[in-house]
Structures are given as C-alpha cells and as structure tokens.
Amino acid sequence: MKSLSNTPNAHPLHPAEKPGILVKPGAEPVLKATNITKWYGENHVLRGASITVWPGETVCILGRSGSGKSTFLRSLNFLEDPTDGTVEIDGVIVGADPFHKEGSERQERIREVRMRAGMVFQEFNLFPHLSVIENCIEAPVHVKKMDRKEAEAIAEKYLAKVGLLEKRDEYPSRLSGGQRQRVAIARALTMQPKVLLFDEPTSALDPTLVGEVLKVMADLAHEGRTMIVVTHEMDFAHEAADRVYYMDQGEFAEVGPPEQVIDAPKDPRTKEFLSRFRTLGAKK
Amino acid sequence: MSDEQRLALAVADAQASRAKAWSRRFRLTWGAVVALLLIFIATSLNVELDFMTSATPFILGGIGLTILVSAASITLATLLATVGALGRLSGNAVINGTASFYVSFFRGTPLILQLLFWYLALPQVRIVLDPILCAIVALGMNYGAYMTEIFRAGVQAVPLGQHEAAVALGMSGRTAFLRIIAPQAFRIIVPAIGNDFVAMLKDSALASTVSLHEILWRAQNIGAQKFKTLQTFMIAAMVYWVLTIVFTALQNRIESRLSAGDRNKTVRG
Numbered sequence: 402m403k404s405l406s407n408t409p410n411a412h413p414l415h416p417a418e419k420p421g422i423l424v425k426p427g428a429e430p431v432l433k434a435t436n437i438t439k440w441y442g443e444n445h446v447l448r449g450a451s452i453t454v455w456p457g458e459t460v461c462i463l464g465r466s467g468s469g470k471s472t473f474l475r476s477l478n479f480l481e482d483p484t485d486g487t488v489e490i491d492g493v494i495v496g497a498d499p500f501h502k503e504g505s506e507r508q509e510r511i512r513e514v515r516m517r518a519g520m521v522f523q524e525f526n527l528f529p530h531l532s533v534i535e536n537c538i539e540a541p542v543h544v545k546k547m548d549r550k551e552a553e554a555i556a557e558k559y560l561a562k563v564g565l566l567e568k569r570d571e572y573p574s575r576l577s578g579g580q581r582q583r584v585a586i587a588r589a590l591t592m593q594p595k596v597l598l599f600d601e602p603t604s605a606l607d608p609t610l611v612g613e614v615l616k617v618m619a620d621l622a623h624e625g626r627t628m629i630v631v632t633h634e635m636d637f638a639h640e641a642a643d644r645v646y647y648m649d650q651g652e653f654a655e656v657g658p659p660e661q662v663i664d665a666p667k668d669p670r671t672k673e674f675l676s677r678f679r680t681l682g683a684k685k
Numbered sequence: 686m687s688d689e690q691r692l693a694l695a696v697a698d699a700q701a702s703r704a705k706a707w708s709r710r711f712r713l714t715w716g717a718v719v720a721l722l723l724i725f726i727a728t729s730l731n732v733e734l735d736f737m738t739s740a741t742p743f744i745l746g747g748i749g750l751t752i753l754v755s756a757a758s759i760t761l762a763t764l765l766a767t768v769g770a771l772g773r774l775s776g777n778a779v780i781n782g783t784a785s786f787y788v789s790f791f792r793g794t795p796l797i798l799q800l801l802f803w804y805l806a807l808p809q810v811r812i813v814l815d816p817i818l819c820a821i822v823a824l825g826m827n828y829g830a831y832m833t834e835i836f837r838a839g840v841q842a843v844p845l846g847q848h849e850a851a852v853a854l855g856m857s858g859r860t861a862f863l864r865i866i867a868p869q870a871f872r873i874i875v876p877a878i879g880n881d882f883v884a885m886l887k888d889s890a891l892a893s894t895v896s897l898h899e900i901l902w903r904a905q906n907i908g909a910q911k912f913k914t915l916q917t918f919m920i921a922a923m924v925y926w927v928l929t930i931v932f933t934a935l936q937n938r939i940e941s942r943l944s945a946g947d948r949n950k951t952v953r954g
Contacts, residue, residue, distance in 0.1 A: 480849055516855035526850035530868045540854035543864060592854060 414453060415656050421643025424455040431456045431491055431595050431627050432518075437476050438485035438497070439469070439651070446472050447483065448651040454596065454629060459622035461638035461659070462631045464648035465674055470631045473648065474600050477629070478518045479511045491517045491595045516544065519589030523601040525581040527573040533560065533584050534569040537591040545592070552591065559587040563617050579610030583617055597621070599630040635678055639663050647671045726919065737916060740907050744920050747900035748928070754820050754892055754899065755885040761825030762832050762885075763878060769833030774840060784833065791830035797891055799823045804895040820892035828881055828888075839873040840866060875943055879936035886928055900924050 420428065432454040439447035446469045454460050464470040475481040477488055483497045493513045528536050537556035541547040547555075560566045563583035565576075573581055582602055589597055599618065603611040615637050622628055622641040632638060638645055638659055645662040647655040647670070655668040666672045765787075772784025791799065800823035803814055814822070843866050851861035893902035904921035908914030 478853055480853060512855050512857065515853055518853075520850075520853040522846060522850060522853075524846050526844075526846040528847065528850070528865055528869075530872070539864065540851075540856060543860055544855040588854075 418453050418656055420455040421458040424457050428455055430454060433489045434477055434486065436486040437473060437483050439472055439476065439481060440484045446651050447476065450648065450652050452646065454627060456627050457625040458643045459628045459630065459641050460644050460646065461642040462629065462646045462648055463638060468648045469651040470648045471600055474598055474629065474631045477598060478515045478520060488514060490514050493517065516592060517595045519592055519594035519597045521585050521589055521597065521599045521602045523604050525585045527581055527585055529573050532570050532572055533565065536584060537588045541591055556587065556591045559590040563587045577610060578606045579613045582606065582614045586617055596627040596629065599628065599632070601631055601633065603634060635663060647674065736911060736913060740917055741920055743907050744900060744903045744917060744924060747898060747903045748924065750897060750899040751886065751889050754817065754889045754897065755882060757821045758824035758828065759878065759882045759885050761821060762828035762881070765826060765829030766832035766836045769829060770836035770840060773833060773837045788830045788833050791827050796823065796827045796888065797894065799827055800891055800895060816895045816897050819895050820889065820897055824885060824888060828885060832881060835877045836874055839870040842873050843869045872943060876940045879939060883929055883932050883936060886932060887925060
C-alpha cells in the first residue's frame with residue numbers, strides 16, 4: 402500500500418479498509434498511521450506503510466520474519482523513530498523527525514501517544530523488582546498521577562479479567578511465562594489506553610502456555626477493545642480479527658477481513674506465505 | 686527396600702563421606718600451615734612476651750582510625766561513582782567527556798602518588814589539608830574512579846526491554862531511570878561496594894605515609910623504636926587479616942540476603 406501523496410496529513414484509505422462490524426456507523430478512526438517509512442542505514446525496512454483502525458476493531462498484522470511488521474508496530478508508539486510518516490492516535494498527532502529538529506514539545510506528544518497506546522511485548526518486560534500489583538499501578542500513579550487506591554482498584558479489575566487476581570502480591574519471577582504475559586496485558590490495560598499494541602505476544606512462550614494468553618486476547622477483542630496484533634497465530638487472526646494486514650518487505654501487500662486474506666488471498670506473496678502454514682498442518 | 690534403592694543409598698553415602706573427607710583435609714591443611722607459621726615465629730625470633738603485650742594494644746589502637754578512614758573514603762567514592770556513572774551514561778558530550786577524563790586520570794596514576802600529591806604537593810600552592818582529609822580524598826577519588834565503571838556497567842546490565850516497557854507506559858526518561866532502571870542496577874552494584882570496602886581496609890594502610898596513626902603507622906613506629914618491626918608487622922598483618930575476615934563475612938551475609946531477594950524478584954520479567 403503506497404502512500405498516494407507526499408503531504409503527511411493526507412491519509413490514504415486502502416480500498417479494503419472498511420470499519421469492522423463492531424464499529425459504530427460514522428465513528429472516527431482511533432489510530433491513523435500514514436506513510437510510515439524506516440531506513441536503517443542502507444536498509445529500507447518500511448516502505449510507506451499506512452493503517453487505519455476504528456474504535457472496537459481488532460486488526461492483525463501478519464507477515465514473515467523480517468518483513469518489518471514489528472518495526473511498524475513499534476513505530477506507532479515511537480519505540481522506533483520512523484524516517485518519514487505520521488501517527489495520529491486519539492487526536493494526538495506526531496510526525497517523523499529524522500533530523501531531530503523538534504524539541505521537547507514533540508517528546509511530550511510522544512508521551513501522550515504512548516499513554517494512549519498500551520504495549521504488550523514478546524518478552525513480557527515486567528518490572529522484576531515490583532510485585533504484580535505494583536507493576537500495574539506504577540505508570541498510572543507516577544505518570545498519570547492517579548490516586549494509588551484508585552489505581553489499585555482498576556488494576557485489580559483487570560487482574561481479575563486476566564485471571565490472576567490471586568497473584569497480586571507475587572513477584573514476576575514466581576510466575577509462568579503465560580502468567581507473566583497476562584500480567585503484562587493487565588499492566589497495559591490499567592493505563593486505560595485507547596488502543597492496545599501486541600508485538601508477537603506468544604512467540605516467547607512455551608507452546609503449552611500460548612492458549613491461555615490467546616484466550617485473554619480473544620476475550621478482549623470480543624468485548625470491543627481496539628487492538629493491533631502482530632502475530633504468527635493464524636487461528637487467532639482468523640477467529641478474532643476484524644481485518645488482517647499482510648506485510649511483505651516493508652509494505653502492506655493485502656488488506657481485508659480474515660475470510661478473504663487468510664482463506665482466499667489474492668496477492669501471490671500472501672498466497673505463498675500462507676501455503677507454508679498449510680504444509681505445517683495448521684489448516685485454516 | 687529394593688536392591689536399586691539400596692544401591693542409590695550406598696552411592697549417596699559414598700558421595701557424602703568423600704565430601705566430608707575432602708573438607709576435613711582442607712581444614713587440616715589450614716591448621717598445619719598456621720601451626721608451621723607459629724612454630725617459625727616461636728623458634729626463630731625472640732617472641733619477648735613483655736614487648737608483645739605492650740606493643741599489641743598500641744597497634745590495636747589504630748583500628749578505629751583505619752575503619753573511620755575506610756568508611757569515609759568508601760562513602761565519598763560511592764557518591765563520586767554515582768555522579769561519575771551518570772556522567773558516563775549521559776548523552777551530553779561535555780558531561781560524558783568530563784566523567785571519562787576523571788575515570789581515566791584517577792585510574793591511570795598510582796594511588797600512592799595521588800595521596801602524596803594531596804599531602805606534599807598541594808602545600809606548595811598554599812593549600813594545606815589535614816592528613817586525615819588527604820587520606821579520605823585520595824582514597825575516595827581513586828576508588829570512585831574504579832567504582833564509576835562498576836556502577837555504569839550495573840546500569841547497562843539492566844535489559845533494554847525494561848527501559849522500553851517503562852517509556853511505552855508513558856514514563857519520561859528520567860522517571861524510567863529513577864523508578865525502573867536504578868533500583869535494578871542497585872542490586873547489581875551493592876555487592877561490589879562491599880568488595881571495595883574490604884579492599885579499602887587494606888589500602889588505607891597507605892595513610893601511614895601521611896603520618897596518620899592507623900594500624901600500620903603504629904606497627905612501624907613502635908617496631909622501629911625497639912628494632913622489632915618483624916614482630917610488630919606480624920601483629921599488624923594479623924589485625925588486618927582478622928578485620929578482612931570479619932568484614933568479608935559481614936558482606937557475604939548482606940549479599941546473600943540481597944540475592945535471596947533476587948531469587949524472589951530478579952530473573953527477567
């Protein structure tokens with residue numbers, strides 16, 4: 402999906418980008434990323450990828466390793482600084498600043514974007530020196546300046562949702578990988594973000610622990626959370642996604658509902674990618 | 686009990702008794718070496734109990750000063766190392782350059798030269814420091830340079846994902862450092878401070894060269910008066926040795942308490 406214009410504010414809508422069925426008619430997108438481009442030296446990692454996500458949608462990004470899908474996701478909250486492009490989340494707009502010309506005001510907007518976009522990492526990245534509940538309330542209390550009791554109440558609600566309320570006073574090292582990732586999801590939720598970003602959340606897990614994390618994610622998707630999920634889990638994408646983006650060599654090759662992109666791909670690159678999954682037996 | 690169980694028990698028994706025998710030999714070796722040393726002292730020297738009983742309390746009187754200088758110096762070194770490590774981690778070229786110079790210069794010159802510089806050279810430009818201050822500044826600044834690198838390494842040992850997770854939650858770089866990175870680095874750094882304190886106990890003997898009446902100075906002076914430095918140095922060595930053993934044991938206890946917390950808390954989240 403090439404950018405149609407060089408002006409950063411024009412957001413080209415891919416013909417296949419239609420709001421999912423849970424989206425209210427006339428709703429504004431919660432996240433718009435336009436023409437995200439990334440060069441690592443000579444390496445063109447992202448070639449002007451764009452995405453639009455409406456509130457309540459779950460969007461999965463598929464693609465082979467090295468296609469740029471993680472870099473794209475990490476550009477949405479500026480853990481990667483894109484070379485070009487614009488991200489708008491919930492009205493906060495931040496553009497690329499490859500020459501570091503903008504100052505602290507842009508940094509503040511990036512923080513605003515990050516507060517609105519909760520991130521779940523492949524490696525969990527829980528804070529090992531803090532208990533489960535402290536992990537959850539650390540940012541609400543010290544970033545949002547939320548009252549501690551209030552933050553704890555919110556955190557407990559989400560810990561209950563991921564099924565780990567009884568672990569509230571444990572330390573991360575005493576939890577299994579699946580439990581750690583569920584705590585990481587509760588931690589992201591306690592910030593009450595507008596959109597959740599998942600960066601291959603089950604790739605570091607023992608196969609027997611993948612299911613419990615995917616179930617939590619599917620529940621969140623079905624109750625209308627806005628989510629962008631980079632994943633290799635075809636079954637999850639098929640079941641939970643409103644729309645699927647297939648990324649190849651730094652651009653989106655195909656976009657559409659999962660029945661179309663996964664079951665009946667049109668683009669030869671998508672076809673080739675999916676055929677590898679079939680040979681491994683994950684028929685979907 | 687089956688034959689296999691009996692066999693397993695016999696193997697475990699044999700293993701345990703081998704381990705026991707080894708540690709018995711280990712302790713016997715220690716006892717033998719110490720006994721040999723004592724026999725050598727007793728036979729080849731005039732022990733002169735009278736002299737020993739009058740010299741020992743005098744030498745022991747230096748312990749307070751040794752510990753005081755070491756404690757003050759390690760405190761100064763810890764402060765300097767904290768500032769130095771922040772400097773070495775800074776993106777600001779001027780700050781980083783200054784910290785880098787500090788580390789390079791104070792690690793790159795002899796400690797005794799630095800000590801004598803404060804004591805003997807500075808008076809030439811009319812700066813006269815109290816000897817005790819000279820010792821503390823010299824030891825503190827020298828150890829601070831070494832510890833700067835240890836502290837910096839401690840901070841860098843915290844996985845990058847911790848910083849990413851913190852800023853992804855909206856924390857500023859400063860908040861992320863103070864609340865997420867520093868507490869984890871602290872656990873890595875504390876044992877190193879203990880190590881350096883024990884090393885400082887011994888290096889504080891250099892303060893005898895600036896006429897501080899600590900353990901070594903006392904041993905040297907009372908020995909020289911009576912031409913019996915062999916005896917007094919022996920006593921001083923024993924005093925340092927015991928001090929080192931005591932503080933190492935103390936440090937191990939603190940460390941094991943910290944790492945008990947580690948088992949509970951560290952392991953990548």
